[in-house]
Amino acid sequence: MTELKKGVIVDRDATLIDVVRDEDSGAISVAFHPSQLALLPGVIEGLRLLRDAGYTLAIATNQPAPAKGQFSAAAVERTNQALVELLARDGVQIAALEVCMHHPDGGPGGDPALVTRCECRKPAPGLLVRAMSHAGLDPAQTWMVGDSPGDVEAARRAGIRAGLVFPLSRCELCPLKGGPPVGPDLVAARLDELARAIIAAG
Numbered sequence: 001m002t003e004l005k006k007g008v009i010v011d012r013d014a015t016l017i018d019v020v021r022d023e024d025s026g027a028i029s030v031a032f033h034p035s036q037l038a039l040l041p042g043v044i045e046g047l048r049l050l051r052d053a054g055y056t057l058a059i060a061t062n063q064p065a066p067a068k069g070q071f072s073a074a075a076v077e078r079t080n081q082a083l084v085e086l087l088a089r090d091g092v093q094i095a096a097l098e099v100c101m102h103h104p105d106g107g108p109g110g111d112p113a114l115v116t117r118c119e120c121r122k123p124a125p126g127l128l129v130r131a132m133s134h135a136g137l138d139p140a141q142t143w144m145v146g147d148s149p150g151d152v153e154a155a156r157r158a159g160i161r162a163g164l165v166f167p168l169s170r171c172e173l174c175p176l177k178g179g180p181p182v183g184p185d186l187v188a189a190r191l192d193e194l195a196r197a198i199i200a201a202g
Contacts, residue, residue: 005056006141007095008198009131011122012061014147015165015191016043017083030063032071034082040165046191047092053199058096058135059083060127060144060154066101069109073101095135098127122146123153128160143198145191152184161185161201163194 010016013030018038020029031037047057061080066073076099084094100122106115120126128144131137144155145163155162163186186201188194 002136004138004141005136006054007056007058007132007135007137008050008143008145008195009058009060009128009137009160010047010191011144011146011148011151012059012063012080012083014040015145015151016040016059029070030065031079032065032075034079037079037083037086039086040191042190042192044087044090044092046193046195047087048090049192049195049199051092055198056095056135056137057092058098058131058137059094060098060122060131062100062122062127062150064101064103064114064121067103067110067114068107069111070107073111073114076101096131098131098134100127123150123157125154125158128154128158132158132160143185145194145198163187163198165189165191165194 013019017031018040020031020036050057063076065071066076080097084097087094100120101114102116102118102121104117132139132142139159142160143163144151144160145165147165152162162184164184166187167189186194186197188197
């Protein structure tokens with residue numbers, strides 16, 4: 001029987017990569033083309049720290065744009081593959097990348113097959129459960145790292161610990177400081193800082 005590994009499952013947008021800002025309109029969206037990938041400060045350092053400490057790395061990301069008619073599933077897949085390749089060039093291997101393209105309401109021009117209430121879209125635990133299964137992770141030694149209450153709730157529902165990459169000055173964090181039901185185990189402003197705290201926590 002294969003021994004399960006300790007791991008860290010990381011959210012994509014605003015955790016690993018920055019959001020995309022249109023300078024003309026001010027609109028903010030997630031990356032939907034490889035040219036838009038911009039790693040956030042501390043990401044490579046943090047992932048390398050976790051790798052060197054023996055953690056297997058995975059990504060779990062909600063990408064509802066195809067269900068909403070904003071851009072295609074192919075665009076999501078192309079961008080995700082480019083992210084995995086970008087990280088690999090810096091010596092960071094991703095053991096599993098799990099994506100939910102569903103949305104309960106959809107949008108004009110969206111793929112109707114993706115308009116559904118699923119068990120994978122965070123804060124449901126499905127993406128994390130799949131990532132642990134595909135990467136061979138031990139839930140007792142696995143963390144979810146994200147930037148939102150939904151990431152924390154998904155971790156709780158999957159039975160794993162949760163860390164937030166979140167500048168402490170952001171007011172949205174305030175509801176998370178009280179602990180249950182969605183309080184994270186650890187919070188840091190950058191992924192490298194959070195990685196050090198995860199390693200110290202064991």
